[in-house]
Amino acid sequence: MKNFAFLNNKLLKRNAKVSSTFLLLFLLSSCGKPAQDATKSLLENLNKTYPSQSGGTFIDATIGEPSGLIYMVAGESAAGAISSNIFNKLLKYDKNLDLEGELAENWKISADQKTITFKLKPNLKWADGKPLTSADVLWTWQAVIDEKTGSPYASDYQLVKKAETPDALTFSVTYEQAYAPALDSWSGLQILPKHLLVNQDLHTSAFTRKPVGSSYYQLDRWTHGENIKLSRNPRSVLGQAKIDNLVTRIIPDSSAQFLELMADNIDSMGLDPIKYARIIPARPELQQKLALYKELGSGYTYMGFNLKHQPFDDVRVRHAINYAIDKQEIIDGVYLGLGIDIASPYKPGTRWSNPNLKPYPYDPAKAKALLKAAGFVDSNNDGILERDGKPFSFEILTNQNKEREKSAVLIQHRLKDVGIQVNIRAIEWASFISRFIKTGDFEVVVLGWGLGLDPDQYNIWHSSQQAPGQFNFIGYNNPTIDKLLEQGRLELNPDKRMKIYHEFAQTLLEDSPIVYLSAGYGLTAIHKRVKGIDAPAPPAGVGWNSYDWYIPEPLRRNEIAAK
């Protein structure tokens, strides 16, 4: 049924003059009985086991269309999701989150820990057949630190004092001081082809829309506003992926994406808790064809104070608010239990997360006592506390994100109980960042931080990172934290480093510049026609081996329709 519907769409576009009666007839015929039988037999076949085989098309969707496919310039998750299938990095994380070589065969760290020497794998080729050498790596590094490029990721690579290419397979970098997150940073830089980009502006080059890479896939066709189609790169340096084509459809609304998922027109999408825990379980036909994956998400939601504003400069007030918020209520009410509470800015269960730290419990009585100690009393009996005649009221800013808005409403509710008046404003993302975050014009925000795999959070918490556009926009300034962050960057011994970050997390929790709300699970639905997925998901996430996923022939869509 779905295949015919696709065909209709194509007809409609190619031949605008097709009469509506004809189309209507066609649509009606496509809903006929044979199509229903096909759906039924597809469902029956879904749970059979199939040998691994190559071919087929995998379709997913993105909310936003990437502005270009050079990730270090675009810096958007939409671009990263696609470009990571086209380009390679020197290093990558394996399924257990240990580093291994991708373009690099091996790497050596010098005795003084300041120089890293990468040895590339031999005979690497770009998709256009030209050799991939250390000159490409050097050129990519030069491009990312170039101020004209304006890459949001430049700071990690600017610490490199000297980069050299002694021969075509060797690339070495020397840092001013030992830099612990260095290896992690080289697992994030997608290497670009020098021969196609030299002397071009990375923002305007045609390459951003017609990239040539070295990884499993290459760009086949980009239909603006509709989809981006990748096809298998026969020269892939990492071997061949199983699935022939990856199509990313641009569907700017998650409700519409979900309708497409239900109609079998896309194979995978990220879910919110309500879809995961309520909608899909209530519909047996969806359960039959969709496999659900739940993994600890790589981020957390928090409420951050503008520490330059009174009364948030008072640690008693921050503690009081922390005690007054019921985090379990947020996890139950907003995430439907699909989240966990955290007490450090690290993924729970990883070595960097300090297991001895416990979140602030919900204790409104203690909150009231602390507020009283800080000078807040309800002197006019209106239910709102005052200090120096001024009522305690503030505004929570958040972006238009359902989970964050709901969390803010629950916070508002709880803070009212202890006598704090809260207003909420949800703002569209771009203006939220440019008008409020970059200018520091806010009192309290509800936002999220993504968690990298390296524990270094210098750019979020260090007092030097407060310029407009930098990440310490809450204005946090704590000499102890600064010192620990500086030590952590220089320490290469993992055990000593762990101690530093455990102490860092403890200091942070005691100082409470933000209130940790919850770390939600990453929830994904993938159509059962896709086989070869690791379940349960390993630490690296469900998509870590997507090159090994396959769609058995009987379960494939009609290829003509999937273009």
Added chain:
Amino acid sequence: MNKSLLLKTLANPLSKAGFVIIVGVFLLAMLAPIIAPYDPDDINVKAILLTPSFEHWMGTDGLGRDVLSRMLYGGRISLLVGLVAVGISTAIGIILGAIAGYYRGWVDTVIMRLVDVMLSIPSFFLILAVIAFLTPSIINVMIVIGLTSWMGVTRLVRAEFLSLNSREFVQASRTLGAKDARLIFMHLLPNSLTPIIVSSVLGIAGAVLMESGLSFLGLGVQAPQASWGNILTDGKDYIQFAWWLSLFPGLAILITVLGYNLLGEGLRDALDPRSSNAK
């Protein structure tokens, strides 16, 4: 005049229906604190997205709040926005239209070109642009809708003034030495009221719809305050599952807008001798 106008309007069954709808919606909104079964902001995370039942006639939303109570309180917002916004636009429209229609000349040209400019910008996008610069709040929404929808009234009033100006009773009054103010307020304005009333009532329908649209896009009434538009937004994501979150606010908007339109059409028919029951 008013009494007979009302009777004449209500003689038409459709406009009677419109009148009953509007009065009913107003009563429900006014009495919200008395008839609402729950506090509209009362969160209950153990009762999220419950289907309609005897306890919750219209079910509960994503935070376990009672949808019926939120609909009643949200109705107050929608109706208030409609009335105030149209009040503002009508006031502006009357002033500008009267000036343009009475004084003619370059003032008229300037005002009418301004009207043309305003009309050439799609009003919804104009409102979106203005709201994006201000803080979204009920008051701002009312003001902005009012300030961007006065053009129709201006044209109407100007046209009425132009035609009335050449009528004998106005000429006579002028010949007898009546001042501008007397002519405008005693003769021209009272005789232009008919189309103004009709266009205001129809304008309220537009404003209610506009507010719902803005709140739906997150630019109108802000959480936790309920409005029909933002209840509808909450429902959008779960439309295949929690139908009650989309159906009830959608119906409320539909019925209210329909009510105002029926009433407006009825008033027009009752007031305008030319468009009587002939059609």
